[in-house]
Amino acid sequence: MTTDLAITNSLPNSPTRVLCIRHGETDWNAAGRWQGHAPVPLNPAGLAQSRALAHYLARNGWPIKAIYSSDLPRAMQTAQAIAAALGLTVHPDARLREIDLGEWQGLTREEVLAWDGERYAAHQADRDHVPTPNGETHLALRARVLAAFDEITAHHAGQTVALVTHGGTLGVLLVSLFGPLERPSLTNTSITVIERSAPEAPWVLVRVAWAPHLETAPLGETW
Secondary structure: OHHHHHHHOOOOOOOEEEEEEEOOOEHHHHHOOOOOOOOOOEOHHHHHHHHHHHHHHHHOOOOEEEEEEOOOHHHHHHHHHHHHHHOOOEEEOHHHOOOOOHHHOOOOHHHHHHHHHHHHHHHHHOOOOOOOOOOOOHHHHHHHHHHHHHHHHHHOOOOEEEEEEOHHHHHHHHHHHHOOOOOOEOOOOOEEEEEEOOOOOOOEEEEEEEOOOOOOOOOOOEO
16 A cells, blocks of 8 residues: 555645654653653653654655654654654654643543542543643644644645654544544554545545554554
């Protein structure tokens, strides 16, 4: 399939294709800690996943013209591995960050429930309008992510681009574009491919949480 995609992208009236990539694994992923805007780096497993992804994309001829990334370290390290393999430059964009978790950043779900169960219940009941404590609502996350997505895809119409970001961010983007979906596990360094045939055409979901570069399933959680 990758060969076919590379060929069709070189023809006139090529589709606009976006490879939405979740960052590699971190120690906080492994411990189940919520990262939010924390500057958590990749762990050795995450670095290996990122290198494997980069080699896969380079080896299989994906015609990526540009790489955009959340400016948080775990995403930038993943994007930089891809960029090194493809001879490209990473364009950091803070709008592609994970949701700001405020006071819950660095905690596990169990710790939040034990310490702040009432506010957690309120947030879960209306995530669009109730922010995490000193954090962000899903509406705010959606607004900034869609603004970045629309700007990037308009600038690269007819090309293939990579967006390296976060599980929660990708989940909000997918729901915004396609409505409610069965919630797949957007595992570390998985690729979700979306495309459209023309600037006014609807976006089509081609692949979700695809990880052909990994021999074993990475850590992940539903969004």
